[in-house]
Amino acid sequence: MSIEWLLEPFQYGFMIRAFVGTSLIAVLAAMIGVFIVLKGLSFIGDAIAHISFAGIALALLLGWHPSLGAFLLASGTAVGITVLNRTAKVRYDTALAIVFTGAFAAGVIILARMPSFGGDISALLLGSVLGIRPQELWLIGGAVVMIGLILWLAYHHLVFAVFDPTGAEAAGLPVVGLNMLLTLMLSTAVVVSIQSVGVVLVMALLITPAATAGIFTRRLGRMMVLAGALGMAATWAGLYLAYYYSLPPGATIVIMATIEFGAALGIRQIKRRLKAGFAYGTRSGS
Amino acid sequence: MNYAVDVENLSVDYESHLVLDNITWRVETGSLAAVIGPNGGGKSTLLKSLLSLVPIAAGSVRIFGEEPKKARVQVAYLPQREEVDWSFPISCLDVVLQGRLARLRWWQHPKRRDRDLAEACLQKVGMGVYASRPIGSLSGGQIQRVFIARALAQEAKLIIMDEPGAGLDAAAQHQLLDLFLELQRQGHTIVISTHDLNCLAAGFDTVLGLDRQVVMFGAPADVLDGKRLTRLFAKHFPVIGPEGEVSIHEH
Numbered sequence: 001m002s003i004e005w006l007l008e009p010f011q012y013g014f015m016i017r018a019f020v021g022t023s024l025i026a027v028l029a030a031m032i033g034v035f036i037v038l039k040g041l042s043f044i045g046d047a048i049a050h051i052s053f054a055g056i057a058l059a060l061l062l063g064w065h066p067s068l069g070a071f072l073l074a075s076g077t078a079v080g081i082t083v084l085n086r087t088a089k090v091r092y093d094t095a096l097a098i099v100f101t102g103a104f105a106a107g108v109i110i111l112a113r114m115p116s117f118g119g120d121i122s123a124l125l126l127g128s129v130l131g132i133r134p135q136e137l138w139l140i141g142g143a144v145v146m147i148g149l150i151l152w153l154a155y156h157h158l159v160f161a162v163f164d165p166t167g168a169e170a171a172g173l174p175v176v177g178l179n180m181l182l183t184l185m186l187s188t189a190v191v192v193s194i195q196s197v198g199v200v201l202v203m204a205l206l207i208t209p210a211a212t213a214g215i216f217t218r219r220l221g222r223m224m225v226l227a228g229a230l231g232m233a234a235t236w237a238g239l240y241l242a243y244y245y246s247l248p249p250g251a252t253i254v255i256m257a258t259i260e261f262g263a264a265l266g267i268r269q270i271k272r273r274l275k276a277g278f279a280y281g282t283r284s285g286s
Numbered sequence: 287m288n289y290a291v292d293v294e295n296l297s298v299d300y301e302s303h304l305v306l307d308n309i310t311w312r313v314e315t316g317s318l319a320a321v322i323g324p325n326g327g328g329k330s331t332l333l334k335s336l337l338s339l340v341p342i343a344a345g346s347v348r349i350f351g352e353e354p355k356k357a358r359v360q361v362a363y364l365p366q367r368e369e370v371d372w373s374f375p376i377s378c379l380d381v382v383l384q385g386r387l388a389r390l391r392w393w394q395h396p397k398r399r400d401r402d403l404a405e406a407c408l409q410k411v412g413m414g415v416y417a418s419r420p421i422g423s424l425s426g427g428q429i430q431r432v433f434i435a436r437a438l439a440q441e442a443k444l445i446i447m448d449e450p451g452a453g454l455d456a457a458a459q460h461q462l463l464d465l466f467l468e469l470q471r472q473g474h475t476i477v478i479s480t481h482d483l484n485c486l487a488a489g490f491d492t493v494l495g496l497d498r499q500v501v502m503f504g505a506p507a508d509v510l511d512g513k514r515l516t517r518l519f520a521k522h523f524p525v526i527g528p529e530g531e532v533s534i535h536e537h
Binding site: 054073090153154155156157159160162163164166167168169170171173174177178214218219220223 | 293337339355357358361362363365369370371374375376377380381383384385387388390392393395396420422433436440446521
């Protein structure tokens with residue numbers, strides 16, 4: 001692998017934007033993904049992603065910016081879920097699944113029937129990393145700064161509310177507000193990341209690096225940093241492979257993250273075997 | 287009389303089903319109060335009503351003479367073991383530090399002196415050397431101590447614990463009771479729910495027998511006798527051992 005091989009993609013503006021954009025998304029995903037994994041919010045994240053798709057379709061129909069429509073519907077869903085979870089205290093996963101698949105189907109129909117829709121649906125479903133425009137980089141960068149700032153401020157209180165919700169509420173922490181903040185940050189991260197990997201794969205980008213990091217460390221701070229590094233590595237490896245072998249970039253990035261996870265599981269297994277073998281060896285030797 | 291907990295004619299429903307029916311119960315400030323009763327008898331609900339975590343259908347709850355919501359900073363709650371995810375990546379010191387957050391707004395960070403106080407509280411419960419250990423690597427008894435240290439860091443006067451004795455062996459339960467007695471000497475009021483009638487309940491100042499209604503209330507010596515326990519645990523039967531120890535068996 002020569003320097004030329006590594007540098008070649010950077011002669012194209014769209015590749016530079018793809019590298020910068022997806023790297024920013026990897027940072028964003030790491031920050032919020034750790035909380036999603038620890039609080040078990042993957043299902044809600046997936047619902048938000050599907051509903052965002054309906055938001056994009058609606059925005060295109062009304063002539064708005066797609067991200068605005070996605071963000072409005074996604075954040076509306078996030079607030080709705082938090083309130084429903086709080087007041088109804090019922091199992092809402094069935095209701096949520098019905099709503100988000102319904103919204104997704106509505107989005108598909110809207111886009112299919114819209115004569116002015118120039119793009120193809122698969123770009124929205126599977127992402128269009130190579131189509132990231134300069135103003136979208138600002139949007140992603142803005143989301144990274146905003147979520148980073150909120151997480152830095154609310155970090156300790158969020159951790160308390162996720163770790164021990166009842167204890168936190170008993171101590172007078174605004175647990176409902178903190179949960180809402182978390183789901184709003186989740187929907188922002190989802191909407192922003194859809195650009196790179198699309199509706200279907202967005203949760204993989206948010207969850208997989210965080211889950212992989214969780215295999216190696218039992219410290220929250222380290223887990224976040226490691227998830228960022230793993231996400232970044234998957235992103236760069238995916239983009240190079242996509243560039244040289246003409247693979248779909250969004251899917252290739254997700255596959256790289258999945259391989260990292262599989263490798264992490266393997267390494268843990270080998271470590272355990274070695275430890276067990278070593279313990280056995282010392283016992284038999286004594 | 288000065289009451290840490292003053293519950294009057296309290297009723298709580300859950301999905302139009304009466305979980306607590308007309309409860310009147312007082313806990314004197316600086317005393318140790320245990321709540322016993324069968325599963326589903328409303329022990330956890332009663333404790334949560336003290337924290338205003340469940341809606342009240344009728345009656346009133348006062349904590350140190352105030353509305354529960356206003357008294358929150360003076361009250362610490364230790365959840366039941368299954369309510370917490372023990373694989374959560376957090377160190378003992380960080381759990382104790384959470385006690386300080388009750389006194390900070392959501393955007394404020396704990397300061398150096400909060401950290402020092404948290405460390406001191408961890409020392410106080412004999413867990414100082416475990417400060418940097420992940421919470422999930424500790425035994426049941428050690429986890430209880432860390433959570434008690436969190437309550438101390440909060441400077442809570444009333445400590446409420448749901449089943450602190452669950453999953454502890456006899457030695458760990460006795461150590462826990464010793465810690466409660468020590469906290470009592472320092473002026474804390476402690477309210478627990480428990481299934482353990484010999485060690486924890488027997489060592490407390492008052493015992494409330496709860497099965498949706500108040501079945502009995504008084505000092506353990508007066509309350510923990512076979513006939514009364516049979517009434518409380520209607521579907522279970524208590525067995526009194528040779529040295530007067532009581533255990534509950536299901537039919």
